[in-house]
Amino acid sequence: MAPEAHSDKNEHGHSHDDGHDHHAPVVTVDNARRMKWVFGLTLGYAAVQAVGGWLAGSLALIADAGHMVSDAAALLLALVAYRIAAKPADKHRTYGFQRVRVLAALANGAGLLLLVVWIIWEAIQRIREPAPVMAGPMLTVAVIGLLVNVLAAFILAKGQRNDGNLRGAYLHIIGDLLGSVGAIAAAIGILLTGWTLLDPLLSVLVSLLVVRSAWKLVSDSVRVLLQAVPQGLDIEVAQAGLASLPGIAEAGHFHAWTLTDDSSIASVHVTPAPGADPLALPGIAAAWLQEQYSIDHVTVQVDPPGGLRLEKH
Structure with a gap:
């Protein structure tokens, strides 16, 4: 029989021989902790945004609160994926459960694309039938949202960016951050001109900025699942x-x-x-x-x- 062997490099750069545990890369506790912080920030601000939107009569803020809730759900999915991926390899799954992270990243990317479709649809409806907006309260809530999203993005950016699951969460937050910038611009524009169409128009612009990143996340995840x-x-x-x-x-x-x-x-x-x-x-x-x-x-x-x-x- 022809000789056969394999070799792995562990994190210290040494070669070692057969076994199960080295097949599963480590899911870092630091990444999981960062996701928990961002999950709490996102869900908390979604509640603030929903109340602020209701008081200001702003459908845009209420809709964005739904956006934030969907992001919180995606973060929760990512945290569950971390917990599952941390399970050790066994004799039935010698490479462990690492691909659960890839599935979660794919779900996050697909969720972003669906969200973009929904935002554009809502924007078209609002262009057809403009709704009154209290721009002052809208601006206040949007500024709070910008600060929250900057903090959340900073927390995730310090993690390991080669983790597709964390990268998916990071892209969600960047989408939220751009949404906050758009909401601030729309609120200021409405205050100065009274032109409420600024809100849906900026929503479409933000959506187009998110599409490219979301598509890359989906395509990268599909590459992994197809063993490219x-x-x-x-x-x-x-x-x-x-x-x-x-x-x-x-x-x-x-x-x-x-x-x-x-x-x-x-x-x-x-x-x-x-x-x-x-x-x-x-x-x-x-x-x-x-x-x-x-x-x-x-x-x-x-x-x-x-x-x-x-x-x-």
Whole structure:
């Protein structure tokens, strides 16, 4: 039987052998704590905004309060995902539950896109039938919202941004922040001109700004779930690079895919060059892939000389 081995890089950069726990990247307590703070801020301000909108007679503020509630729900989903993802790997799920985070990020992105559709629909209705707005109270509530969202964005920005789940929450908050800026501008415009159409028009502008970020979040999550090749990696170039390493005569059957937002995997077959130690090849190949492409889990099968050519036939 041809020798087969794998190599991983742990967080200290050392290689180690088979096991289960190293397959699951750590969900940081710091990220989860940041999400809890932002969840509390978002839900609390949603209540303030709903009351302020009702007192000011502002449908825009009431609608944005619903926006904030949906964001709070997304944050709650993300926190649940963190709790599930923190469960250790077992014999049935050797890579753990990390993809729950990816599913939550996908749900957040999809929720943002649906929210954009709803905002644009509401804006069209308000353009057709303008509603009176008490711009003074609207401005006060919007300024409070801006301060809350700046604080929430600062809290999340200090976390690990390579976490797609946290990034989804961050994009929600940025959308809220832009919404607050739009509400402030609309309130000032209404105070100065009395033109209530400023409110729905600015809502459409903010929605268009959110679309790009939301679409990227969805597309990145889909890439992970489809186990796409890690970004920046060309299969043919990587395979040729492996074949050029000392001690390796040939490399083939190279596969690489994305496990989670911060982890990738590869497998490859190699044959030893004359005089090379076959047992040394897995470590050589794994170290090179880690250095060149940050692939943290590599399985290498060493075939006898000429074995790859025989497999092609």
